[in-house]
Amino acid sequence: MTIATESLVEALKEILSDDQVSINQAIRELHGRDESYHAMSLPSIVVFPTSAEDVSKIMKLAQTHQVPIVPFGLGTSLEGHVIPYDNGITIDFSMMNKVLEIKANDLLVKVQPGVTRTQLNQELKKYGLFFSVDPGADATLGGMAATNASGTTSVKYGVMRDQVRDLEVVLADGTIIHTGNLAAKSSSGYHLNGLFVGSEGTLGCFTELTLRVYGIPEHVMAARASFLSINDAVEAVVSILQAGIPIARVELVDEVSMKQANLHSETNYKEEPTLFMEFHGNEAGLKQDIEFMKEIVEDHHCQSIAFEKDNAARNKLWDARHNLAYAYIHGYPGKKMMVTDVCVPISELANAVHYARQQLDAFGLPGGIVGHVGDGNFHALVMMDMDNPEEVAKANQLNELIVMYALERDGTCTGEHGVGIGKLKYQAIEHGAALLVMEKIKLALDPNNLLNPNKIVKLEEQGVNL
Amino acid sequence: MTIATESLVEALKEILSDDQVSINQAIRELHGRDESYHAMSLPSIVVFPTSAEDVSKIMKLAQTHQVPIVPFGLGTSLEGHVIPYDNGITIDFSMMNKVLEIKANDLLVKVQPGVTRTQLNQELKKYGLFFSVDPGADATLGGMAATNASGTTSVKYGVMRDQVRDLEVVLADGTIIHTGNLAAKSSSGYHLNGLFVGSEGTLGCFTELTLRVYGIPEHVMAARASFLSINDAVEAVVSILQAGIPIARVELVDEVSMKQANLHSETNYKEEPTLFMEFHGNEAGLKQDIEFMKEIVEDHHCQSIAFEKDNAARNKLWDARHNLAYAYIHGYPGKKMMVTDVCVPISELANAVHYARQQLDAFGLPGGIVGHVGDGNFHALVMMDMDNPEEVAKANQLNELIVMYALERDGTCTGEHGVGIGKLKYQAIEHGAALLVMEKIKLALDPNNLLNPNKIVKLEEQGVNL
Known part of the structure; x- marks a missing residue:
C-alpha cells in the first residue's frame, strides 16, 4: 500500500x-x-x-x-x-x-x-x-x-x-x-x-x-414458434410489429443456441430457429392478438407453434432463455464469452442477423445468436479461449464487423449493455461531432x-x- | 436601424x-x-x-x-x-x-x-x-x-x-x-x-x-362520461389507470368549460364535469376494456355515458375539446388568456384540481379547468384584462398558488408547455441544486x-x- x-x-x-x-x-x-x-x-x-x-x-x-x-x-x-x-x-x-x-x-x-x-x-x-x-x-x-x-x-x-x-x-x-x-x-x-x-x-x-x-397483466400467454430459417423468424417479427400487435416479449434463439438451451435447461424444445413470445392484456384482446400472430407466423413458414398457458411452463421457457449465456459458459469450460450488442432499424434486422451468423461461421468460433428482436437488438454469443491470442483476435474482429455493419445502417454499437471500456473505440464513429458535446458535458460536470x-x-x- | x-x-x-x-x-x-x-x-x-x-x-x-x-x-x-x-x-x-x-x-x-x-x-x-x-x-x-x-x-x-x-x-x-x-x-x-x-x-x-x-389503430372508440363533481371524474380516471386499462385519451372538462364548448362548437353536451375518452385496440380487446371502464365510472357516480363510434361524431368531440382555449378567447373579447400547466402525481390529482377550482372561484376570475388527467396534467384557463393591473395581478397570484401546490407535492410547474419566460421564476424552487447542473450544461454548449x-x-x- x-x-x-x-x-x-x-x-x-x-x-x-x-x-x-x-x-x-x-x-x-x-x-x-x-x-x-x-x-x-x-x-x-x-x-x-x-x-x-x-x-x-x-x-x-x-x-x-x-x-x-x-x-x-x-x-x-x-x-x-x-x-x-x-x-x-x-x-x-x-x-x-x-x-x-x-x-x-x-x-x-x-x-x-x-x-x-x-x-x-x-x-x-x-x-x-x-x-x-x-x-x-x-x-x-x-x-x-x-x-x-x-x-x-x-x-x-x-x-x-x-x-x-x-x-x-x-x-x-x-x-x-x-x-x-x-x-x-x-x-x-x-x-x-x-x-x-x-x-x-x-x-x-x-x-x-x-x-x-x-x-x-390480467392475462399472459407465452408461445414458442420455430422456423425453417433465422430469416423467416426475423421477417415474422417485423410483420408482427408492423401489424401493431402489442407483443410484450419476442426473443429470437438460433438453432445452435436452442441446442445449448436444451443441454443446460433440460428442455426438449425443437432445435430450429425459434421465437419465444409473450402477450399481455385482457382475455378477449389477447385471444384476437394471438390469432392474428398465428396467421402472420404461418405466412412466414412457421414449422410449429406451442403455447404455454400455465405459470410453470412459462417460467421454464423464460428461464431457458435467460440462462442461455450461462448455458454457453458452462458448455465451454475454460473459455470466456464475448457478447456483441448492436441494435439496428427493424428493416435492417433480418440482413444484420444473417450477416452476423455468416461471420460467426466464417471465423469458426463456437457461439450462437439470440436477441430482443422486437427492438432490432441482437447478440452474438461468442466463446473464446483467452490464452489463445488468435481466437481472441478473431472474436474482436467479428465484434468489429458486426458493429460496423450496424453503424453503416444508422444503428448503434450497443443496444443495452452500454459503452464501458469495450465500446469506447466506436464512440467517435457512431456519434461524430456529437461526441464533442458529450465531452463538454463530462468536463462541465466532472472537471477533474x-x-x-x-x-x-x-x-x-x-x-x-x- | x-x-x-x-x-x-x-x-x-x-x-x-x-x-x-x-x-x-x-x-x-x-x-x-x-x-x-x-x-x-x-x-x-x-x-x-x-x-x-x-x-x-x-x-x-x-x-x-x-x-x-x-x-x-x-x-x-x-x-x-x-x-x-x-x-x-x-x-x-x-x-x-x-x-x-x-x-x-x-x-x-x-x-x-x-x-x-x-x-x-x-x-x-x-x-x-x-x-x-x-x-x-x-x-x-x-x-x-x-x-x-x-x-x-x-x-x-x-x-x-x-x-x-x-x-x-x-x-x-x-x-x-x-x-x-x-x-x-x-x-x-x-x-x-x-x-x-x-x-x-x-x-x-x-x-x-x-x-x-x-x-x-384497428378500432377506435370514443366516449363522453359526465359526473356529479370534478372529484368523481378525477377519481374515476385514477381507478381506470390503476386497473391498467390502456386508455388512449382521457380528458377532463369542467362544467364551466362544457358551457363554453357548447357555445363555441354548437354541441349540446351535458354541462357537467365530463371525461372525454378514447380507446384504441383490436375489436375484442376494446369491447372488454370498455365494459371494464363502464363498471369503474359507474362506481364513481357517472351520470351518463355516450359513445361515439363513427368518425364524424368522434371528430366533433375532439374538435370541441381542442377548440376550448379558442372558445374562451372568443367568449371574452378584449381579454387575454393565462393557462396554468402543472402536473402532479396521480394520487394528488383530485385534490389539486379541486384546489385550483376553489382558487379560481375565490379570485372571481372567469375561466375553467381542463386537462390531460391521465398524466396528472391539468390547465386552469384564466381570462384577464391586460389593461386591468388588478386582474393581471390576481391571475399571476392564482398561477403561483397552483404551481406551489404542485411543487409541494413533488409535481412540476409545467407538464407540457415548457418554461419560456413564464416559468423561469419557478426553476430554482423546482430543481434546487440541479439547476446548477443545467446552468453548467448551458454554459458548456453556449458559452456566450x-x-x-x-x-x-x-x-x-x-x-x-x-
Missing part, C-alpha cells in the same frame, strides 16, 4: 465506520472484474456507504485527494464498466439495498441503488405490481439505470430510461441533486433524468431511484475527470494513480 | 439570398409575440433559412457579431418561448417544411422542423400511419420537440421526447450534429436526444427530426449565452443588444 493510499484510508475511516472501508485483497479482487472478458484491474480501496451523505463525503475526499471513483452494484456489467482501470476508490452499494417506498396508487416505487430487480419484484408482487425491465442477470437497479439496461420486455414497456421518474445523484463535488419529480411528464428544465440514466457513473453516483411500475474515468468519453486530464 | 444591425443585415445577405433576410416591421411584429399573454418584443432581423448549412452560417455570424438567436416555428408557444426579449435574430423555419422520408417499415419519419403535425398526419395517412403527439394547436414539429410538447394521447403513446429517434442540431458555434440514430434503443453515449428535446432553442437549433410513428437567452436558465453573460 502506497503512502497516498494509506493516508486516504485514514481519511475515509474518519468519515465512515471502519467496516465500511476495505483494502482486503479478496474484496478488491471481487471489485476488479465484471461478467465480461475484459482484463481485471483492482481498486485500491473499496467503500460501503449506507447513505447519500456517506457518498457525498467520499466524493469530496476523492476531490481533495484527486482519486478516481467507480460505483459498483453487483458486477454484472458486460463491457468492463465497473473495472477500475485507474484504480482509486470503488463505491460498493450493497449496503444501500432497501425498497424505501411503494406508492401503489401512483404506480411508483422508491428504491436504493443496491436493490436487485428480483428483490424489487418480490416486494411488488404483494401489491399486484411488477417492475418491467428484465436484462436477464439479477442486476442492481442502480447499475441498470447507469447502463440504461433493457431486455426481453422493452418492446412493450420500454427501456430503463423510460422507467426513471427521479434520481438522487451525488455529483463529483459532493452536491446532492434530484434529476426529476413524481409527475408522469414534465417540460420543466433540461432532461437530467435522461442524461444521468446511461451515464455509467461518469457524471455522478445514484443514491436513490424513483421508478415506474405496472400492474401485473475522477468519475469512472475513460468510460463513455476519454478526456485528457485525470486523477492520480494510487 | 442601428449601425450594428445594418452591418449584420449586410453580412446575412452575403450568406443568404435577399428574400431570406427581413427587417420589415410587420414581419418583425409577427415574430415578436406568441399565443400567450406575455409582452411583445421584436427581433431586429428575421431570417428564413432553407437548409442546415444556412442555419450553421447564421449561427457563426451571430457569434462574430455576438447577437442573440431565437428559433421560431409558428408562434404557438404559451410561455413566451419565442419572444426575443434581447432582440437579435429570429430564425423562422417556415421554409424548411418538407416531409423528407417516410420509412413505413421502420415506423419512422424524417421531417424538417417547419412541418406541422396536421401536415405530417395528412402524409402519413396514405401509409396507414399516424403521428401520436397532439398538443391541440397545429404547431410545428420543431417547436413541439423544443418544448417537449404532449397532449391528449400522451397517456398511451408518450410525450414528444418519447417519439424522437434523432435530431439534426446546429450548435451555437455552427457545428452540425446528430443526437441519435434509427435504432429503437441505444445505450451508447450520453442521451443527447433527451437533452435537446425540451431545450427550447437554448442549446441549439433543430434542422431535421426523425420521429416514431404508429399504425392507425446567445441561444434564446434567459429562457429555462438565466446566466450572467449575454450578447449585445442591437
